[in-house]
């Protein structure tokens with residue numbers, strides 16, 4: 001017998017490439033093209049490194065309170081983690097502890113099945129419709145939990161909030177996770193529903209709409225009992241998930257509502273313009289409520305366009321998976337970056 005028989009073997013999630021080369025246009029991981037709120041740059045310049053001798057605040061209260069304040073919820077309904085990936089991983093571990101399968105779509109954030117496999121949670125992937133919409137009734141049967149990315153990734157399609165609420169109504173006996181990584185780009189958040197449904201966990205992130213993917217800040221809202229269960233698992237795993245500078249810079253970033261609105265509206269404006277230009281070039285895509293567009297072209301393969309863009313220093317994301325391998329997921333960059341992309345596509349198509 002070999003020690004390898006006792007190893008927990010997993011097929012890991014593959015993150016989008018973070019290229020080391022300079023002067024590329026990076027439209028492959030849905031980062032925000034604009035810098036974080038100005039107070040972040042100011043604060044980091046004068047940060048007192050002497051404080052790094054001490055452990056950070058395990059309750060993360062400066063950040064939790066700032067998030068609670070921004071969204072006008074009480075602090076005991078907020079949980080924070082090292083990106084929403086960390087929050088979601090903790091939530092899977094905490095809430096999906098049944099023999100029945102957890103339900104999520106076949107085309108969605110490709111980390112869900114990785115966590116389910118890692119924790120040996122049974123799961124069932126439910127096919128999206130041809131147009132990438134969700135049929136809510138598919139989630140009404142018996143299950144061990146439900147996970148919905150809304151708007152969905154990588155499709156960009158939003159499930160109307162009334163459908164989310166119906167899924168909640170039919171699933172009072174399990175936890176329903178709504179992953180709202182892209183909600184700030186035009187979707188309707190399920191956050192107000194936490195008052196009505198104590199089994200709802202709404203997960204958001206600083207990585208997209210708040211321009212801080214590199215800092216790793218994710219957060220979740222839920223009934224205080226739900227949040228307490230999540231915290232108990234966190235403290236059983238790693239008490240100090242978040243570091244001192246991240247807690248402080250995150251709190252500063254979220255307190256600037258004007259900057260947040262300005263930059264997300266810039267991204268939305270660029271997205272709407274790029275939609276028109278892609279349409280004119282013959283691209284086909286479902287309507288996106290996110291900071292990316294998931295598009296295919298009837299005359300050119302996704303593989304070919306991807307490779308051609310790459311040779312020009314423009315990196316987009318392509319998933320080599322059934323049903324979506326012809327599609328490119330194009331993040332919304334600055335106006336100049338998107339102009340360069342459109343010029344390139346005009347030459348390629």
Ligand SMILES: *Cc1c(COP(=O)(O)O)cnc(C)c1O
Pocket residue numbers: 082083084085086109149153179181204205206207213216217218
């Ligand atoms: C980007 C993303 C996340 C993870 O973001 P973090 O950087 O870990 O906060 C989670 N879910 C979806 C659907 C995403 O697209």
